[in-house]
Amino acid sequence: MAAYGALVSLMHIIDRIKNHPSPPIYLDKQQVESLTENITFLQDFLDAYISPVVDDHEADPLERRIADAVYAAEDVIESQIVVQIDNRSTIHGKMSSFINLLRALCKCVTIKDDYYHDLQQVIEEMNFIKKEAMEIAAAAQQQRKVSSTHVGSSSAVKESIMVGFDEVLVEVLDKLTGGQLRRQIIPIMGMGGIGKTTLARHVFEHALVKQRFDICAWTTISQTYKVRETLRDVLYQASGDPECDLIENQLGQKSQISEGKLGLKLYQYLWGRRYLIIMDDIWSIEVWNKFRSSFPDCKNGSRIIVTTRLSNFNLQLGESYGVGMKFLDEASSWDLLCKTVFGGESFPPELRRTLQRKL
Structure with a gap:
């Protein structure tokens, strides 16, 4: 399942950046929490999700949307890593010029703002997908309750x-x-x-x-x-x-x-x-x-x-x-006959004696 594999890959990227001693980029804490929450939920959702698409050659629209959103998040993060590495090299190469240094730093701030905005757009898309997945999961749960009875x-x-x-x-x-x-x-x-x-x-x-x-x-x-x-x-x-x-x-x-x-x-x-x-x-x-x-x-x-x-x-x-x-033994057979014929009422003694004589 491509969507599930993409979620695992994105989570791995986030974990590596968070745990890196000198992370290549800065990850906003709130954005990381949102991404992690969405990834975890969507993984759990896909574990139980049964696609309505019967044709094996046709992609499920919901799974495709999940995969596309994840790939977009990866592109934003990886592009920012490349930009930051390039900018660091530029800054170190222009240390002799204070004005050039300020320009380079201002450029980094602008790029950082664009990066935050782009990643936030992806998170909002994942929030929409999560909401839709929650509705599907709730409907499936209701169906299971109905089907059990x-x-x-x-x-x-x-x-x-x-x-x-x-x-x-x-x-x-x-x-x-x-x-x-x-x-x-x-x-x-x-x-x-x-x-x-x-x-x-x-x-x-x-x-x-x-x-x-x-x-x-x-x-x-x-x-x-x-x-x-x-x-x-x-x-x-x-x-x-x-x-x-x-x-x-x-x-x-x-x-x-x-x-x-x-x-x-x-x-x-x-x-x-x-x-x-x-x-x-x-x-x-x-x-x-x-x-x-x-x-x-x-x-x-x-x-x-x-x-x-x-x-x-x-x-x-x-x-x-x-x-x-x-x-059934004799006692259970009589009990079954009594409950079947008379329900909760007791077996009439005279009828019981008559049946026993005939048997």
């Missing part, structure tokens, strides 16, 4: 009752919020209807998860999945952009971007952010392999939960950890 049409999370899996829930939450920083895939495995999706829903809605992750997204795969629709669903939840899969041409017309570019766009958006993606009902390891390259490993504790009917899915993934869902 938004669930797309194919991933509606309904209210559900969970009984008998409290210990498993705590175990999964521990895996999500602690442990290793590498991206980890957590399979929840078991036969159909055993409660995999219910457990995943409770994890997804848990307060600890919402606090821990910058982005939370849920998508249902099943047997009739479509790669492009799944990628778009996750990216929409992550970015909050309803047109996340569209690109506008020079004529202002919009068309769908390719499946590969959509996966790359999702990768770029997730990069640098701690995310939790839940992929419900995956039927084969081949399905996961179609999506895995879209989820970056930023070594920041991101997690992916996969629910599947395959009992050895964790081994196929190369993961040592997996949640194997088991049948």
Whole structure:
């Protein structure tokens, strides 16, 4: 990234001048503070910035403006260094003439004023860019807050009752919020209807998860999945952009971007952010392999939960950890039936006795 490299270079120049025992030029303290503040902010901004420009051959306008402003600052500083070195040589060569010496000194003062003015203009441009970057960062933060609670049409999370899996829930939450920083895939495995999706829903809605992750997204795969629709669903939840899969041409017309570019766009958006993606009902390891390259490993504790009917899915993934869902015992089964049928009301004793006799 040219803009980021230019910022690093400018900061290096400023540091060398500040720390030099005999600096070649004078740096105004207030200007140095302004430059340093702008450089630091813009570096942090670019670390998390996802360019809206899809075409790799097209430069991002904001990044270009940042680079141009930095190059302008470098030109002003380096030009002043050259002028000062030249003037010092002129002054030393005219020490025999007091009038010439005064003229040379006056010329230095004039050049110094021009230098201060030129550098101040560059700082003001960087201030404008910083303000624009702050607005972009604030909008992105708001989108992340919305996406953490938004669930797309194919991933509606309904209210559900969970009984008998409290210990498993705590175990999964521990895996999500602690442990290793590498991206980890957590399979929840078991036969159909055993409660995999219910457990995943409770994890997804848990307060600890919402606090821990910058982005939370849920998508249902099943047997009739479509790669492009799944990628778009996750990216929409992550970015909050309803047109996340569209690109506008020079004529202002919009068309769908390719499946590969959509996966790359999702990768770029997730990069640098701690995310939790839940992929419900995956039927084969081949399905996961179609999506895995879209989820970056930023070594920041991101997690992916996969629910599947395959009992050895964790081994196929190369993961040592997996949640194997088991049948409920008799007490938990009665508890689930009671809560499902009667909600908060107690189970009628006469009905319970009748059911027990028939069972």
